[in-house]
Amino acid sequence: xxxxxxxxxxxxxxxxxxxxxxxxxxxxxxxxxxxxxxxxxxxxxxxxxxxxxxxxxxxxxxxxxxxxxxxxxxxxxxxxxxxxxxxxxxxxxxxxxxxxxxxxxxxxxxxxxxxxxxxxxxxxxxxxxxxxxxxxxxxxxxxxxxxxxxxxxxxxxxxxxxxxxxxxxxxxxxxxxxxxxxxxxxxxxxxxxxxxxxxxxxxxxxxxxxxxxxxxxxxxxxxxxxxxxxxxxxxxxxxxxxxxxxxxxxxx
Numbered sequence: 001x002x003x004x005x006x007x008x009x010x011x012x013x014x015x016x017x018x019x020x021x022x023x024x025x026x027x028x029x030x031x032x033x034x035x036x037x038x039x040x041x042x043x044x045x046x047x048x049x050x051x052x053x054x055x056x057x058x059x060x061x062x063x064x065x066x067x068x069x070x071x072x073x074x075x076x077x078x079x080x081x082x083x084x085x086x087x088x089x090x091x092x093x094x095x096x097x098x099x100x101x102x103x104x105x106x107x108x109x110x111x112x113x114x115x116x117x118x119x120x121x122x123x124x125x126x127x128x129x130x131x132x133x134x135x136x137x138x139x140x141x142x143x144x145x146x147x148x149x150x151x152x153x154x155x156x157x158x159x160x161x162x163x164x165x166x167x168x169x170x171x172x173x174x175x176x177x178x179x180x181x182x183x184x185x186x187x188x189x190x191x192x193x194x195x196x197x198x199x200x201x202x203x204x205x206x207x208x209x210x211x212x213x214x215x216x217x218x219x220x221x222x223x224x225x226x227x228x229x230x231x232x233x234x235x236x237x238x239x240x241x242x243x244x245x246x247x248x249x250x251x252x
Contacts, residue, residue, distance in 0.1 A: 007161070008035035008101035009113075010092060012200075014043035014064075016109040019240040023112055024053035030116045037095040041065055057098050059091055078190065079198020082182035086175075088200055089207065093171045096164045104167075106204070108158035110225070110237045117220050117232035123163045123213030124205065126155040127221055127235070134196035135189035138206050141181055145174055147210035154196060154205035159221045159233045162208065170211045178207060 009027065013020050024036070032054075039059040040046045050058045065084040080088070096104060103121075105113075119125050131153045143149035156162070189197035196202050205215075222229045225236035 006101060007031070007103050007105060007119075008037070008099045008164070009105045009107055010037050010039070010095045011107040011109075011111075012039045012041060012088070012091065013046065013109045014041045016241050017044050017046055017049070018242060019109045019238070020046060021049055021052075022240050023107070023109070023237075024049060024055075027113045028053055030113065035099045035101050037098065039091050039095065057095070059094065061087070061091065063087060078194045079186065080200075080203075082179060082186075085182060085198065085203050086179050089171065089175065089178075089203065092204070093168065093175075096168050099164060101164060103161050104164050105159060105161050106156065106200075108235075109241070110235060111158040112227055112234040112237040113159075113232065114227065114234065115232050119161060119220070120216050120218055122216050123166050123211075124156060124208060124215045125161040125219050126201075126205075126215065126217045127157055127160060127219050127223070128155075128217045130155040130157075130217075132196060132202070134202060134206060135185065135192050137185045137188035137192075138197050138202075139209075141177075141185060142206060142209045145177070145210045146212075148212040148215075151209070151215055152196075154199075154202045155217055156201040156204050158235045159219055160201070160204075161219065162204065163213070166211050166213055167204070167208055170207045174207060174210050178203075 036055050037057045038046060038055045042061045042064040065087040132155055134152045134154055139152045186197050189195055220231060221233040221235050222231040223235045225238055227234055227237060
């Protein structure tokens with residue numbers, strides 16, 4: 001069985017307070033004492049959830065890393081800018097430095113953990129059934145730093161699990177180079193068809209790939225959004241979202 005300190009949880013959120021509240025309520029039924037950090041991206045004030053759900057630390061950002069833009073063909077940005085990507089990684093780094101757990105689940109407002117679960121003790125456990133390509137320039141950046149060069153895919157969306165110490169090591173070694181090269185690699189990725197650069201789940205993988213992690217796509221998750229489905233983790237759970245889903249621009 002999983003010990004309490006083995007798995008912690010990091011929730012990055014914006015406006016869906018009710019959804020986060022429900023997610024934490026369900027989480028605490030199975031993981032009552034696990035480390036839990038909440039980050040609000042300069043969105044709604046979620047301080048009311050801190051004491052209610054035993055949140056160990058609350059980050060209320062005064063700047064926003066914004067949505068994951070999808071205007072691939074309509075002009076404008078397709079994916080985060082370097083400033084936004086760096087901000088997202090900085091907040092995750094701050095959270096990981098405050099934790100003591102061995103592994104961290106990356107939660108979003110639409111992630112629902114229904115029950116305790118076991119998972120393989122590797123460095124990144126990602127969503128199955130998705131093989132999103134990382135651009136060749138992105139993978140070259142990884143290989144140039146001595147990292148994993150033969151797994152050119154990412155799928156570390158909501159509910160994925162990372163080894164905390166490996167993320168910290170990758171961040172501290174490579175964040176400056178990542179920041180410096182980000183926009184150049186973004187442009188190269190656009191030239192390849194806008195693949196694999198600028199999404200939260202791609203940048204976490206690219207950064208951690210520099211440390212040649214063990215990667216598995218065996219996350220016990222269903223992408224259905226239906227809490228009655230038979231799975232420990234439900235992604236796309238938007239029952240308590242307060243916004244017009246037709247206008248939602250955050251990545252799923």
